Structure formats: structure tokens, C-alpha cells
Amino acid sequence: MEVIFDIALLLSEGGFVRQVEFGSKLGENSEIRMVCRNLIGQKLSEVSSMVFRPEAGEVQWLERRFSYISFQVFYGICLLLRQESVREKLMEAVLDQSPNVIQLYAQDGTIQFFNKASKHLLGISLKESVEGQNLLDIFHVDPNYSAILTVLRNLSNVHHRYDRYKSTTGKDLMTVTEGYPVFREDGSILGAVSVEQDMNAVKSQISELKQIEEILTRHMTERFAVSKEVHYTFDDLIGSSGALQNTIQLAKRMAERDINILIQGETGSGKEIFAQSIHQYSSRRREKFIAVNCAAFPESLIESMLFGTVKGAFTGSSDQIGLIEAANHGTLFLDEVNSMSSAMQAKLLRVLQEHTLQRIGSTKYIPVDVRVISSTNEDAYVMSQNGKMRQDLFFRLASVIIEIPPLRNRLEDLPELVHFFIDNYPQYAGMPIRKITPGFWQRLREHQWPGNVRELFHILGYAMSLSKDGTLDESDFPYYFLRHAKKDSVLQQHPQPLVTEVPNKNEKGLTELVNEYEKSILWETYQACGKNVTKAAAKLHLSRQNFQYHLRKFGIKEEKE
Template sequence: MARRIYMEIKRVGELLMEHVPGIIILNKREEIIWISEMIKKIYSQKKVLNNRFCNLFPFTIDILLYTSKIFKTPYGKKYNMKARKVVDEEKEYIFVFMQDIEDFTNDKIRLYCLEKIISSINDGIIMSNAEGRIILYNKAQEKLEELSGKDIIGKYLWEAYDYKAIEMSEHQKVYKTGIPIVNKYKAHAYKDGVPKYVFYSTYPIEKDGEIIGAYSISKNETMLKSLLSETIELKRRLRSKKISKKDKYKDNGTVYSFTDIIGDSEQIKNLIKEAETMALLENNLLIIGETGTGKEVFAQSIHNLGKNNKEPFVAINCAAIPENLLESILFGTVKGSYTGAVDQAGLFEEARGGTLFLDELNSMPIAMQTKLLRVLQERKVRRVGGLKTTSIDCRVISAINEDPQKIIKEGRLRQDLFYRIASLCLYIPPLRERPQDILSMGSFFIGKYNNMLNKSVKSFSPELREIMLSYHWPGNIRELEHIIENLMIRVRENEKELRIEHLPKYIQTRIIGENAVGKIRKKQISLSEILRDIEKRIIVESLNKNEWNISKTSKDLGIIRQSLIYRMKKLGIKSKEKEIV
């Protein structure tokens, strides 16, 4: 009889072991009558069997019947313990369940740990089931999109994100096709009308060969982007003081990155941050800026910060290519399409998954703009003389040096093409609108030509500095470098300062003349006063150059000595360091 009862208890215990490996069975006197293999490893069987439970464990059965407890062995192992009482007619048994809470082969423990990990990591995670309902939305995703998990868990994706159609759900697309969507930068959530952009990838969930759902991992790049911006800004400042002698050309066809952009003004700092954000997007981009403002520098920098920076950067100046060749260069040719034509890929194909930069797009003929519009709309290109179309995967960055609305009104730019190329717009202000950058760039170019010409110039003279800040700079940075180069060529090796007389005469006439006109307009002072001021500055500059030697100065200015003395008295110029000789 006792043997039969024991065998029944053993069968029940072994059945329960399939779900919980640690089993202890007690009789109604709380004596241990059977234990599983896991318990035998903790205690010897002889020590445990027929012993009262309270003699082996630090708590009573009554406590375990109502709550679970953690039991620690002398070896440091931890077990979760709970008990259940079973009454069968006159028989009464107590089942004690022990679970190793550090057993990561246990599905429940692994699931618990994974849930903890998901809720604490900095990357956002969202998961949906086959129906498109959101079943998981962690805290990091809440912060990224500024939504509450309580409000959207259980909702359909298109309801939670207010999609206009179910087809707009990328999770449903991935669920149906099984093809992941990798490295997207897009906004699905909006807060007070402001899009919340996240960088994410979406993958299918497959079980037993069947797709049962989809999930997205969204990167929290706010801190990373902030650190990247700070690093770029520090590198820019360092580079503005130190000229790199290394060849900066990259294998992708670029020369510049954001660290090469010189300038200390708030305008240029904010412009760089705006461009960095645009670099993470894949939309077509239009850069607007006057000639010489550095549009291609920004285009290359955006390409090099983007995810496809290993792909080619291909640039073309639309104003430099005749119309009859421009189509062949952009779209490619098929052998025999015209005399001398060969099979050759166009720039759209050459760019592959990189960037095609169309400079001075406003110079492209209208007929060619129509063909370009079709390519951008269909994302396919057909070579000149060919029948086959080829898909294109490049990002198109265009640049114009005029007001887009003005050239659209004049009929030199198609309005529909403008909307296609200007998904994003970046405006580079002219140099005259950021005078702080005139001096910082000037200092940079002084350092550059000091190295090239073996000079040791430190700064500009106060007079030259004032003229530079007042000048209009129609050629912007390109003109500034041209003028600094001319100054540096004419300065002597032992001189430490650039002065007005170092400028070639034609540049002096242009800069000083415009400076005078500007002053008349701004201050409403007479022309005679301006001319007097200019004459005084030129004489003082020459006196300083010749250490206030009147004879040398008069010869330098091309006037007689007596005329110089007369002009100095008339203009109130007095010698402070040298006597008139």
C-alpha cells in the first residue's frame, strides 16, 4: 500500500518536473517524502527525506502558501520558493516549488531579463503583431517620439501615428514582404506639429518559417549628434589656426568636410548645424548662395557626413558644358547614337548610391531642365540613343547663385523642377552679411600664404581692416582669398602687417572707391571729406612704411618733398617718432 502511494507521488512529481525542475513533496505533518533531482544536488537525499521542512529552511510552510520567498544556499545560489496544498479525500500533500532565478536556460527567466533590458536600453523599440497592433513600446521610444506607451499599445499603427492609409505602415510592409527596412531617417510622430525624426531599422519576426510580426529599433542619436557637432566645431577652430599640409582628397571624389569650413560668426555655426541635420536625410537638396560663398564645400561636407559617404561624389558645373553635350554627360550614350558616340555611363549612373552635385543649375537650358525633371520623377535614366532604362539611387544636390523666385518669374527655372530639387533648402549668406567671418577667413588665408611664400605676417593694419569690413565683397570668399594672396605676394619678408599700399592699384581703386561710396550713403557726409580721409590714410601708411622719412615717403608717393610737407600740415599729420629730415 505504502509502496503504491509512493509511486503515485513519484509520478506526480516527475510530471511537475517538466515545468519546474525543483520539487519537494510533503505530507500533512510537513515531512519531506519525495524530492526531485535538482533538490538532491542541493542536499543529500538521506539528509532531506523524512525530515521536517522547517528544520532545513529558514521559513515555514504557512508563509510559502501565501507568498514566494528567496532562498540562498551556503554556496550563494538563489532560488525562488512557493508552496501549494493539495487535499485528496483524507490525504493531504504540500508541493513546494523551487526555481533557480539565475537559470538563464529557463524561458520565463530569459523573458523577464529581456523585458528588463528592453525597458532600460537607450535605443527605442516598437513591436507590432500580424494585425498591425502595437504590442511593445519601450521607454526610450517614448522619449524619442514624446508619446506615451499607455496611449498607443494595443492600437493599430496607422491609428497611433495617424497614417492616411494602412499602406503607409512600414511594419505592415515588412510583415508582408519579409524584407527589412534598414537605416531610415524619418518622422512618424509629431508633437505640436513638430516632426520627431528618428534613425531606425525595421525587421520581420520569423518563427517556424512564418513571419508573425515586425519590430523597429530606433537609435537615440541626439547625444551622438551633439557630440559630433562639438567635435566638428573644435576641428574647425583648430584647422583655422593650423594649415594642413596633407593631401585631403578622398577616394569618394571629395576634398572638403565640415571641419574645413572657416568662420566664427553665429550665422556660419548655425548653418553648419542645419547642414549636419540635412546630411542625415536622403531628400534632394538645393543650396542657394552667391558666387564664391562655398556651395560645393557644403555639398561635399553633407555627402561626407551622410550614411553613403563611401559612395562617389560626382560634380558638374551646368554653366560650363554646352547644351548638346550636357545630356550625354548626365544620362550617358549608346554606341552609334550619333557620330563618334560610344557606350558610356552618364553621371547619374556613375554616382551610384552616392551624390550627384549639379552646380549653377540656373544656367541649364529649359529644354534640358524638362528632361532632368523626368529623370528625378521616375528615378530612372535612359542613355542618349538607347531604349533601356536604368534605375538611379543617388541623392541629387543642386546649387544656384540667384534668388530662385526671381529666376522662376523670368522663365529661367521651371517651377515644377524647383519643387522636385528643393525638398530641402540651404541658404548660405554672403560674406558681407557676416563681417566676423571676413577677419577670421582673412587670418586663415594669411596663415596659408605664410606657409606657401615663407612670410611671417601676423595681422592687418587698422586702416586695411576697416576697409575690408566696409567692402561689399561681391565675389565673397573667392574674392577675399584673391585679395589676400595679392597682399601676401607684395609684402616684404620682414613685415608683420598687411597694409593698403600692398594692394595692386586696380584693387585699391575698387575697394577704396566702394568704401568711400558706402560711407557717403551711410553717413551722408560730403565727397570732399571722404577724399580727405582717403588721402590722409594713404600718406600715413606710406610714412609708417618708410619710418617717417619724408624724402623716402615723397619718392614712394611720387610727389616732391615740399608737396608732401604741405599736405601733411593741411591734413594735420604730425610726426610722433621721427623728425622731418
């Protein structure tokens, strides 16, 4: 219910305050209540702290501003004070600043508020009040087509309603309107809001949006591209599996050659770690490494972000260096390069072919010497064949392809990865992890790991948070993870010891601990399979050649089959 007054002062015929009443929560303020009660017996005109402005119908008092009305009662005068609504005036000011035509209506179609843009559109003086008039008193429109009347009739939104009509001031209007009903807390209709745009408003907004676009273009580099200290090297890649080590060796050899490299790997497999490692291992290690997330670029901004702009290229543009130019003499990492449009791929191809670029709006060619490392989470060759990536761009980017093996193809790296996470992120667990149950290892080996190492670390963080008594058990996994685990596993057929101890890392080094664990898994599986290399390799999801490599690595003599 709307409050009619905040403070009521009952005065005698002589102007003395006889009584004070409160009509709102303002009276709950003990300080205000005391000041008001001290007025009783005083002549209101002699209260110096109360300044009346009759021409505006306002009074300033208690460091507040009130509107007021007074009327005669049988025993004197009643003065009703209503505190100025700061929130309402601020909201009105915001609406007046909008270039859109914003209008507020009550449920019966009477006008509650027109912002300045509305009055300007209609040719109405800003001083003229239209509140209280009906919509049909202002607009010559078909009631069955009117956006606002449709909203109030159907109690639902109206989108992009085109209308051509006349105002009562004689102006021909063409607008596109959005209309929205407004409901009370009990679900009853309170009124409706309309937001209209005409051609002049649209043109004005396009100009402003271009200026905003230029500002964002200038500053979005920090979000979408990072020139940073490179933190990762090949030493940060965890895993002793043949698959991973072969990939690392290939990457090291290619890093020393100044050629473009395409890294191919599933989400979460470590593509940026490889990219940074290659840069660190190359002759350009002392130059900039610029990482660009191509998938994060809005299509409308990608060209100016990569190539830069000159002042006057478009409204609001300025001289701005592009990301390719920023990486000059260093390494440009194009993450998820396959997300680029075909048109953008063609422009990138020209830079790679000519080793020059033009900023947008410039006729000047700028030479660039940049090594491009790109990445994709799909098969780049297949994409080059089905049109998702230009073939000529594929040939330029993929002087060599480094394919990162997914975690499911190198499950022998699980112990190293698990112990690395436990040792480096102890804050996830309530107490140090000392034991890992066979069921825990079994679930890890059964999972397909579509999110690769990133998913593994997420699962480990979750499990450590739920762990009790320093033990990781399969009950600590999230439900969705358990739901998708395989039913069959090597460990179900050949049970491991009841509990795997996690020795104190200060007693033995991580590599030594992992090697011991890996050796025990290999030896027990090899024995369980009757020392048959082919069967044992299959049980551990390894190739025969890889299994033999591990036998030699741990000095286990291979029995002839």
C-alpha cells in the first residue's frame, strides 16, 4: 500500500504544534521521533531548522527534503510531509539519459511516465506533463495493434512490433517497440513498459556502439591475448609413458627448428603447456610469447584485434597495434585456431605467406617475423578435407603436427599424476593423504577421461575434499563420475593389495615412488597372465612394444612365449 505521508503535524489556529503522527517507517528512527516530539508546543514558523519553499511545495528539514500539503481541520491545520524519494528520482534520471523512447503505463493504459526521449520524439515540451492521460489521448493508433495495449490485454511480452502512426501533435512516427508487462508480488498486473526506437535513435546508437567497440578493442587484448612471462617448460609435463615421452622428444626436436607447429589434442590435454615449452626451448625464448584464444573473439572484433587499426579506419578508431604485430620476433600461439571463420583464415594465410600485414584502414605494409604455434581439439587434416579449415592454411600452420596423446591412452601415467596433485595441492584435503584404496585406483583406470588431465585434477580435488582420515576411497568420487565408470577392469580380475600406502614424500623422491608402484603393477599383471606379453599388454591397455619397453626399463626379463 502506497504511503500518503511520512510525518503529519497537527497545528493550532495560532500555528503551534499540538500533535505529531507518523505514516511510514520513518517514525521508527528514534532520533527523528525525538526531534519531532520536541516540536510539540513550538510555533512552527519559528523553528529555524525547518526551511519552507512554498513555490516548490517543499520543506528542508532533518537534513532531508520533503514535499508538503496543508489543509484546514476543525481544530486547526494539518500539515502532511512526504520525504523525497531519492531512489525514484535517480531511476527517473537514468531513464531520461537513455536514447530509447521509454514509457510507463498503468494497467488501464494511463500514462505514468514519459522520459525525455519520448517527449522529444512526440514534439512535446519537456515542461509539459502527460501523466494521467490515456495512451489513446496521445497516439492515433489501432487499439488492437498497439504494443502496450496488446501487452496489457494478453499479459505477455511483445517483441519487435513495427508501427507507423501519428501523435496528437501531428508528427508521423515509425518505430519498433518492445513491450513488457509488470506484475505485483501477488501476480496481479501493475502496468506495462514500452521501449521504442525510431530511425534517428538507431543511427545514434550505431555511432555510439562503434565508439564502444573501439574502446573494447583497445582494452580486450588483456583478456583475449596475454603477453606474459612463460611459466611452463617440458619439465612440467608429468608422465613417463612411452606415448608422452615420444611426443615430448618430437616437440623438442621441432622447437629447435624455426618452423610453424600445429598442436593437436583433446580438451584438457595440455596444449598450452606444450606451446609454452616449445617457445622456451626455441631460439625465440627471449622474445614475447602472445597467447590468443581464438574461440573467445567476437567475430566483429577479431580482425581489428589481430591486425590493429589506424585512426579514422571507422568511427572512433585509433592507432592501435594488433596482436600479430605485438608478437613480432617472438611466438604467436593461436589456441583453437579452427574456430576462426573462413574469411579470417584467408587473411591470416596472407600474413603467413607474405610476412607482412596491414592495419585496418592503412595502406602501409608492416613486415612481421613471427613463429606461429597453433592448436586444435579436432583432427586438423580431416578439417582441411571437409572445409572447416582452409587447406592452404593447414599447410602453412602444420609444418609439423604434434599430437598429444589423450590420458586414456597413457593410463600408466596415472600414478605420477595422482601423486603430483596430492603433493602439490594438499589444501584440498582436511588432513594429509596417506592411503589410496584399490577401489579408487580401479575407478581411475576404468574412466575414459574425455577431459583428460584437467578432468583428472578436478576429480582429485573433489575426492580429496571429501576424504576422511587421510584415505582416498571410491566413495569420495562425485556421483556423475561413478555413474560413467566401466564395469570391467584389470583390477577386478586381479585384485591388488587391500590398501596402497602413500609414503612420506620426504623419505623417497616422487620418481622413485612412482617407479616402484609402476614396477609392481607390471610384474603382478605379467605373472597373472602367465608371463604372456601380449595378454599382459592388453590388460593394461598398452601396445605390446610399449609393454616390452617397460619390462626392459625395470629390468624384468621377458619370458619367451
